[in-house]
Amino acid sequence: MWLPLIRDSEVNMRLFLFIIWRIFQLAPVLIGVSAITFVSARLLPGDAAILAAGPTASQEAIDELREEMRLDRPIWEQYGAYLRDVFQGNLGESWRSRRPATDELFARFPASFELVTFSMTLAVIMGVPLGVFAAVRHGGRLDQVVRMLSVGGISIPIFWSGLMLIYVLFYLLHLAPAPIGRIGLGISPPQHITGLYILDSLLTLDGRALLSSLHHLMLPAITMSIAMVAPIVRITRSSMLDVLREDHIRTAWASGLSSRTIHFRDALRNALLPVITLIAGYYGYSLGGEVLVEQIFSWPGMGRYSVDAIFNLDYAPVQAFVMLTALLYILIYTVVDILYAFVDPRVRY
């Protein structure tokens, strides 16, 4: 019902220019981000060459590595060399695995993406309707229950709810699988197409892998969505309450429209802007940093990898990770800006 907007070719053109402008804006942002990350990573205490050489290495062995890692040069020279590499599409090599940092990140990104997208979908499916109902039955019993639950969801730390779910559903009841990552032991992952196990196993009709990866996705996704759903409910509810008081809703009631049409078409659509903003921000944030959930469920995502890299002064992956996260944020907010136009026809670019 929102799509007809795109028929207007002038709008189409403007939208296109807007996207180009956004892409153009990327360059200064990424250069700024790379400079800040580059310097701050090197401010961490410790010496990467010593770590890479191992605990009993001799001074010569350390010096040799320091030269190879360019750590013997002044920092601006290091940064210059790094930028040159980046423009050639080389984001550096991890000293721990001696592989390009991008290999590792791209291998891990699908894991993060799958988990966060699934959790967010769960949270939106649960959160938006709950928020609408709570607003409609404002002050009623359902509203009370929803408010209590959302306060609980916000205040329970995610590592606690995760460990409790594991203890009860895996250890005591044997309902959930062992928290060992994305797929069961001894089940081979589906053939690599996108790296998203669920999508890949659907594409290759691999039923065993599909069931096992869904099975393993359940607990971490539920854990994550518990924390996500609470703010979504709260903002939907308050935004709906504002809209429900407006004149056009009263007019709609007076025109004899059904309550479902009024609530979901007239009111919700008007109340959606802040909800979308919140969801987008949360989504970008989670993609970059669900370290705790990844840790608890042995999920091989990007967050855990970059934390490991930081502890080991493995500069290249840290820098690549921050750049990727910045890129994702910009992408997500571009999509959100476009979505605004669909939700609110008054928004123009």
Add this chain to the structure above:
Amino acid sequence: MRYMAAVLTGVLLGIFVIGSAVAAMDIVIAIGGDVQGWDPSTAIESEATEIGWNCYDRLLQYGTILAKDSSVGIAMADLERIEGQLAESWEVSEDGTVVTMNLRQGVVFKSGNTFTAEDVRWSFERKWNISGGKAWVLRKFGLEGPDSTFWIEVLDDYTVRFKLNAPNSMFLPGLANLPSMSIVDSGLLKQHATDEDVYAQTFLNTDVAPTGPYYVESYTTGSEIVLAAYEGYWGGKPANDRVIYKVVPTEANRVLLLKNGDVDFAYRLSPEIVSSQLDGAPGVNVVSVATPATVYFGLNNTRTPLDNVLVREAILYAIPYDDIIQNVLFGHATFPRSPLAPGLQYRKEIIPYHYDPVLARDLLAQAGYPEGFEMTLRYRIDISEYESIALYMRDALAEIGITLVLDKIGAAEYAQIRGSRDYDSALVYWIPYVASPIYDLGYNWADPQGCCSTAQYDNIEVKALFEQAKVETDPVKLEGLVNAIQKVVVDDAPLGWLYNPNWLVNMRDNISGYVFTTNLQTRFNTLRKT
């Protein structure tokens, strides 16, 4: 709407009741962190080293004996009996400087290439030349020269000769004990070499070129590494078809998985969690075995007032050793009675220091510090037991008037200050990778500027004795020299010997055939699962 909700719930519940499948003979190990790069010549992290330990063979190996303490109930490496692995036999020349190895014939690499002397030569050339490699270890062994042609020579297809600059008692034990002394498939690696990467390091970090009982079958980053048994292994195909390392970062989950029987081994569990969660747990077998490791209360002997031997003695008499061993390590450690690591030859149990705060206060007064002084203790934040030890130390030193300021640091910073000795005192973990008294004494006491001197202990007498001991080939004279060094060191009280930590093997009780090696790596082909 309601129907949809019901269907959704049904699907979710359905998904919850599907199990997973693993073959009965496969061995599954829960490890704490992701494994990065397992090139045996550059690997540092212990799981990465263990992959190399299993996929490759060395020239030599240790024989095995049953543990002396029969209650341990496992076999151990016999440090007094070196056997051939890829070498069938070897001769050491009269003057101790030429070692000739006769190699095993009929060994085939996983790639199908036949193992010959050229593989041995090229493997050692590779260790010597790659950055982050092992040239410095080989120099410790007495191999010397601008490149490897100066010390290794291929005599024929199955004979190689090493030339040492002097007799060296670390050479043979080193070849047997160090995972980095692995022999790789030179034919295969040359195929994967490029102009920038002549030793195929990129290939060998994520793949293998082995003769050993296993090879890396698959690798999913951040998730699992699967080792598969090599059918053509010259020692016989291992009984377990696969060994699966599963990355489980949360310690509590590794414990649950082991208790539940989902994994056969759980690595990296703290003594506290083992004694509270696994002691007496049905189906779980915890083996606690003494290792050659020592945790030091390291003192920087170059800083005042720690340069005063009386002050150091006072500190050593103020440490509540038993409290730390019982309450922090839950008995999974022993009190070190010798400056030499447990299990090493010529070890003399002569450490007199024990908990005696009255004597400690006396010694401190004699040293001219009746009011005490202030110093800092730096220790790693990521080792859970160190925090409790630091608190014990702070209280114990406060008893005799010394104010201990605690300074927690990350692993990266620790690696740096370990070399620069930028501390008054520090908690330092030390393990001699080569089970040789020369290796242990040399690093700790004879090389104050080297990588591993914890105390920066500098004593002319010890250095002179060590120079003699290094090249001594007569066992009786060598024992005399090693004993003399131990005596001088202990009298100087250069640092506190806190405890010898045990190695905790946390496994299911249906696993047998575990052999403990002093380098703390498990070789999986001896394991049986029933």
